[in-house]
Amino acid sequence: MQTLDTLDWITISIYFAVLLGIAIWVIQKKQSNTEDYFLAGRNVGWFVVGASIFASNIGSEHVVGLAGAGAGDKLPMLIYEIQAWVVLILGWVFLPFYARSGVFTMPEFLEKRFDARSRWVLSVFSIIAYVLTKISVTIYAGGVVVSALLGIDFWTGALGTVILTGIYTILGGMRAVVYTETLQAIVLVFGAATLTIIGLDKVGGWESMTQTIGPEYLNMWRPATDPDFPWPSLLITSTIVGIWYWCTDQYIVQRALTARNIKEGRRGTIFGAVLKLLPVFLFLIPGIIALTLKMRGELEWDSPDQAFPVLMSNLLPSGLRGLVAAGLLAALMSSLASVFNSCSTLFTVDIYKKLRPNTPEKKLVRTGQIATVIIVIIGIIWIPIMANISGVLYEYLQSVQSYIAPPITAVFLLGIFYKRINAPGALTTLVVGLLVGALRIVLEITKESFAHDSFWYYLGDMNFLSFGAWFFLFCIVLIVVVSLLTRVPAKEKTENLTFQTISEEEKKNNKLSYNWKDIVVSIIILGIVAAVMLFFNGK
Known part of the structure; x- marks a missing residue:
């Protein structure tokens, strides 16, 4: 690892000075009510919405973890990064329902569609899930990145970034978040693209790299009998997790809700989908480049999660190294x-x-500001626990999400597409689903204490992708059966909140919120996703 020099530090300092300027400018604006503080006054344009969606998604766990997947023979994980088509589903399918209902949060939407009990369950569960997955994993990955880049110890790096981020989030609210994320998205894309181009040049181009690692390494589609990544389960479960994450999770949807109208919100999601096509080239391929250089004896790293920082510090010239370091911090x-x-x-x-x-x-x-302070403190407490997690970070994140996503995806999908789904069905599915998900996590950790031929061992040892697919089917059957066995939902619970009950006036308004350009760009995105899926087939 090469340490950063003076020019690198100047670049990083300039980046932070600009970031600080944006944060101060935003903090000076009024934050007098909840719409201002939590949804930036619902007055954000499509470019900022799209950049914010992308920057929220691409955390350091993606940069570290996706490059680690590329370097650690886990290429099938790529499927989670070509989900631009699912981002389009948010804009074209879900967003009009959310925007029409005027909600701030996803649990609030469940209350409008079902009842207050569903709202409570999803609210409490979402906060716990954020601490277990997003906050803890992001802080851990951040500590790895910062300590590797800046040559400081893990604790100092993790604590410094958590506290600094916490300060401007607390003071500036959602507006500070979306505007700083726009700058961060630009810096991250430019920096990582530069590393990919220089890296490919260093290994002698794509053909030379493929010869070193072997073409079969670039196959994301493993046989259905593969113990780690059977392709049918991979396709189904990644889609379920994708719909939960991109279309029903507060973390992402909140960005689309900041838009000044449905048209800007949908365009923001389309732009977010365009940006979502980039991680394959920006993070996965540098991981493969790092592996190629290691196989040739030109680079050294201990674990796949170190591939990106080590490649960056060794390949990039002075100044540029600082810019990419700033991008990773961003x-x-x-x-x-x-x-x-x-x-x-x-x-x-x-x-x-x-x-x-x-x-x-x-x-x-x-x-809201006090709640953020408490969450920052909880995040810091979690750091030592996360520091003990082994294995490829990205895979850990996806496996936990495979147990969280099925019940929530089932409730939102069927809630919008099928008006007969009612409050008892939604509540039963959320509660039972979340208990089953928790049980699976416990069994996965304790499976060795059961006899190898027992049902509990089988449930804990089952491939996480296959479990996710069967679990989703179970949730669909459960919500339909319970709903059909209980009362028909009241009219006000479905009016304009399901596809079967949209009024003619709302259909007309929706048609006015897009034009042929939005449709054409969306079709092009779908074509690129299909092309990437076909390209990475090891042939």
């Missing part, structure tokens, strides 16, 4: 800022405001 900070803000939104709007409905707007904003 990825860490944008993800942390997003999750901090989403957690405080869920707590303030879905828990505190429900318990104290007459609280003045200014006090709600203050509550």
